[in-house]
Amino acid sequence: MAIVMGDNQYGKAEIRLLRVTRTGDVHEIRELCVSTTLSGDFEAAHVRGDNSAVLPTDSQRNAVYAFAAEAPVGEIEDFGLRLARHFMAAAPAVRRARVQVDEGSWTRIVSGGEGHPHAFVRGGTERRQALVVAGLDRAHVAAGLSDMVLLKSGGSEFRGFARDRYTTLEETDDRILATAVTARWRFSSLDVDWAASFAATRQAILTTFACEHSPSLQQTLHDMGRAVLEARPEIAEIRFSLPNRHHLAVDLAPFGLAGAGSVFQIADRPYGLIEGTVRRDEAPEGPALDW
Amino acid sequence: MAIVMGDNQYGKAEIRLLRVTRTGDVHEIRELCVSTTLSGDFEAAHVRGDNSAVLPTDSQRNAVYAFAAEAPVGEIEDFGLRLARHFMAAAPAVRRARVQVDEGSWTRIVSGGEGHPHAFVRGGTERRQALVVAGLDRAHVAAGLSDMVLLKSGGSEFRGFARDRYTTLEETDDRILATAVTARWRFSSLDVDWAASFAATRQAILTTFACEHSPSLQQTLHDMGRAVLEARPEIAEIRFSLPNRHHLAVDLAPFGLAGAGSVFQIADRPYGLIEGTVRRDEAPEGPALDW
Amino acid sequence: MAIVMGDNQYGKAEIRLLRVTRTGDVHEIRELCVSTTLSGDFEAAHVRGDNSAVLPTDSQRNAVYAFAAEAPVGEIEDFGLRLARHFMAAAPAVRRARVQVDEGSWTRIVSGGEGHPHAFVRGGTERRQALVVAGLDRAHVAAGLSDMVLLKSGGSEFRGFARDRYTTLEETDDRILATAVTARWRFSSLDVDWAASFAATRQAILTTFACEHSPSLQQTLHDMGRAVLEARPEIAEIRFSLPNRHHLAVDLAPFGLAGAGSVFQIADRPYGLIEGTVRRDEAPEGPALDW
C-alpha cells in the first residue's frame, strides 16, 4: 500500500490590521483579523521539496494589507470575496481559497454629547465574521458572529429528560440559561445587502433568545435558527455552537438564609456544549459550517 | 541569624457569582468576581501546624455568597466594605482584610424597542472594580476599571526623545495611540456617591484621552489623572497602568500603493508599558494602588 | 421550502479529573480531561421541547467520573472505548458517541535519587490524546498529541517559491523552523498496543523533525507522516496541524554588531499554518481527523 498526501491546506492565520480612513477631520477605523487558507495542487512541495507552486504565506499577508489599503474595506463579506478571488488568480496551483475576516467593534468616544472625530472606545468581545470559500467556478459566503454572551434569568427550564444509572440531575422549571453564541450562516446568493442582513440576523437571534420560552438549550438553538431563516430568505442554513455556561444555585440553608435572594455560582468547567444546524430542506449544498 | 515568617496573606480568589433580584416580572442581575485576602497573626499556622486561627478560604467564599444573598448587592464599594468588616470581625487573628470586587456589565436585550424584563447581553470586556482594605481602626476604599480599550487615530505624536546608540526609532507627529486602561483611584473619604463618582471619573478619562493632544503616553496618563482629580474632590490619587499597543504603519511602497489609505499592523509583543500615579500633594497616605 | 434541523450533537466538554490509585504506600495518578458528544435522533428535543430522549450532559459527566472510579483507567484509548460504548447503550436515541480524552503528564518528584511514592511534578504542555467515535456497528479510534513545541536552528530553508506582485519575502537557506505539533492518527484496527504505538509514533515525529532536512514546513509535515506510517502498520492515516512560529532575524547592523551572534525576534501573530494528512492509499474510510 503506497503512502500518499491526503487533504492539505496552508495559509496565514490572524493577520491583524487597522484601517484608518480620513474624511477631513473625521476618521473612520476598521479593526480586522484575517486568516487565509489555500489548497490545491501542492503535492510537489510536500513530497519533492519543490516550492515553485507555493505562494508564501508572507505574500498572502502582504496582499491582505494591500487590499485593505487600496480601497475602502467595505463590508467584510465583500472584502473576503475580493481577497479570495485574488488568491485564486495569484497562483495556478490553487483550487480553493478560503478567507476568514473577523471584525472588532469600536464606537466613538462621546464628549459633550458628540462623538469625537478620531477617538474611539472598543465595544464588547463580540466579533462579526465573514467566511468566503472560493473555488474554480464559484464562491460561497457565510457570515457569523462569535462571543455574543447571553443570559436569561427567567423562562428557562429543563425537565422530562432521559435517565440512566448515572443520572442525579434534578428537574427544574426555573434555571439560569447562559451561553456565548457562536453562529455562522451560509448565503444561497452573493447578491445580498450584507450589513442589513447581519443586523437583522443578529437581532433575530437576540429577540428569540429573550422572548421564546426555553425547555432546553437545544430547543433555543432551533428556535433561534428558525427565526433567522424565517426572517432572512437569503440565508440557506445557520449553525450554532452554544456552550451551556452553568450557573449553580448556592445552597443558602447552612447560613440560615433559605428565603433570601438568589445567588448562583458561575462554573467554568465542565460545561455543556450544544451544536446544531438549522436549514432549509432544499437548500443547495455548500461548504461545511463547522469550521 | 534566625529564619522567620515575613509578610503573609491568604484568601479565596475569583469567587464568581450572579445575583438575581426579582421585582415582579422584572429581574435585575449583577455579575461579580470577588477575591478576599486576610493577613494578621498567622504565625502558628505557618510554623507549628496550628490552624486554630485560620478561617478557611472556603468560609470566606461562603460569606461572599451569603452577603450577596441576604441583601441587595448595592454599589460594589459598599458590598466590599460590608465584607471586609465582616472578615475583620470573623477571626480575631485578622489584622487586615482586603476585598476586591469586579463587576461585569450586562444590558437588557432590546426587542421591539423595549428592554426585556429578564434577558440580557453582556457588555464589553471593561470591568468596574472596587478595592477595600480594612484595618483595625479604619477602612480605605479604592475604585477602578480595567480593560477599557481606547484608540485615537489623530492628535498623537512622539518627538524630541532621548537617544542612545541603540535608538533607531523615528520621530513622528502622527501616530496611532492605543491602550487598554487599567486605573485605580483612592478616596479620601467613605462618604461618597460611588455610582456618580465612578461615572464621572470614567467620563473624565474618556474625554481627556479623546480631546487632549498627546505628545506621549506619559503626558496622556498625567492629563487623564489631572482631569479626574480636578473633577472629583473625593479622590486623593489615581494610578494608571497603560500598555502601549503598538500599531505599525505597513510599508505599502513595494506594492505600488504609496499614496493609498493608511493600514497598520497591530503588534502583540513586545509592548510599551507606562505606569504612574497622579495625586494631590497633601493627600493622606493610604494603601498602595499598584495591586 | 421547509425549515428543518440538520446535523446536531451535544455533550459535556472538558470534564477534568484526577484518578489516584494506591498500591500500599505508592500512588499512581492520572490527570484526564474528557469531552463527550452524542448525536442521533434528537429532533423532538429541538423542535417540540420533548427532552425524553436527551440523556443530560450532567449524566455524561457522572458516567466519566464513575468509569474512572470503578476500574483502573488503563490506556486512554481503552478508557474512551468503554465510555463511548456505554453512551451508545445508555440512550436509544444515540447513533454516534464521540469521546475525547486528553492526558497530562506527571512525573514523580525525585529526592535523594529516588522517586517519591506520592508527590509529583507536572511535565510539559504536551498532552496525549485519544478520540473514539462509536457508531451502531463499530468504533473507530484515533490517537494524538498536542502542543509538542519543536524548534530546529539548522537544516531548514525556504527557497524557489512562487511570487506575485505582493511577494517581498527573501529566499533563505538557513532559517529557524519552529512549530507546535498537533497530530492525530487513525488506526485501522482496535487490536493495538496503545502505549507502545503512541511512544513509537511520537518518537518517529521527533526523529524526523530533527534529522530530515526541511525545504519547507510542508515537506517536513509529509516526512513526519511518512515516517510514522512506515514505522507503524496499525496506523491508517495521520493528520498534522503545524503553526509556523516565525523567528525573525534581528537586524544588528544599526548597532554595529553585524558580525555578532544570531538573535531572533519571536513573533506572535500572524503565523503561518500548515495542515495536511498523510495516508495509505487504500486505507479504509474513517471519521475525519480535522476535529
Added chain:
Amino acid sequence: MAIVMGDNQYGKAEIRLLRVTRTGDVHEIRELCVSTTLSGDFEAAHVRGDNSAVLPTDSQRNAVYAFAAEAPVGEIEDFGLRLARHFMAAAPAVRRARVQVDEGSWTRIVSGGEGHPHAFVRGGTERRQALVVAGLDRAHVAAGLSDMVLLKSGGSEFRGFARDRYTTLEETDDRILATAVTARWRFSSLDVDWAASFAATRQAILTTFACEHSPSLQQTLHDMGRAVLEARPEIAEIRFSLPNRHHLAVDLAPFGLAGAGSVFQIADRPYGLIEGTVRRDEAPEGPALDW
C-alpha cells in the same frame, strides 16, 4: 492642594527572543522573555510634553537584542545585571532600572540515543526568572521560578481550623494538595554561582513539598522557604505565591461505587491563594519581592 505626579515608571514588556550559539555543528539555544522598566526624573515628560529625558521603549528593546547578540547570554542574572547597568548609564534621568528575564527550557531531541546538534523540544511550562533592580549606588538581584505545578496525593491534611457562621468545610486528614509554585528569592550578595544556586533552590522546594507532611498549604509554604534558607546562605529571603488548586472528591455513592477508587474533580475557580515571605531576621532590606 496641588496636583502632582507620584511614582511612575515605563519600559518595554515581554521582549521575546531566541539566541543561537553555534560551535561547529552543535548549536545551543536560549529562549528569553525580557521586560525593562525605568523610573527617575521624568516629570517633564508627564507634565510639559518634554520628551528629552525619555529613552524610548523601542531603544530599550533594541538594547536587549544587542546585548543578547554581542556576547553569550550566560546566566540570566548576569544578563539582567548587564542590561540594568546599561540603562542606568543610557539616560541621565534614570534613577532605577528594573530588568526581568524569564527563560524557557528546551532539551535536545534524542534520536538513536544521542542528542541532536540543532533540534530541540520544549520543556514544561515552568520558567526560570531573574529580576535585577539597579539604583544609583548598587544593584539587587532576585531569582525565581513560575508555574512549577506540584501535586501530592498523600501526606496532606487540613484540620483544627477556625470556624464562623459561614463555615461548612469538613476537616480532612487526607486530601490532594496541588499548587503552581511562583517563587522569588533575593540574594544578599552578587557574588553567587547563579546556576548552582538556582538548581539547589529548586530542588529544596521540590524535596520539601514531597517529603514534609502538610497540615496546611501555609505550613508547606513556610517549610519550603525554611529549607531554601537553610540550604543556601546567599539567599536573604524568599517569597511564594501558591494557588490552592482544589481537587474535590467525587461522591460515588449515587452510582453504587462507594468502595471504588479515588476520583477527584479538578476545580478552576474560585481557588485559595496563599502568599508569604520567609526571611532571615537580620537580612538587609531590599526591593519588595511581590512584583
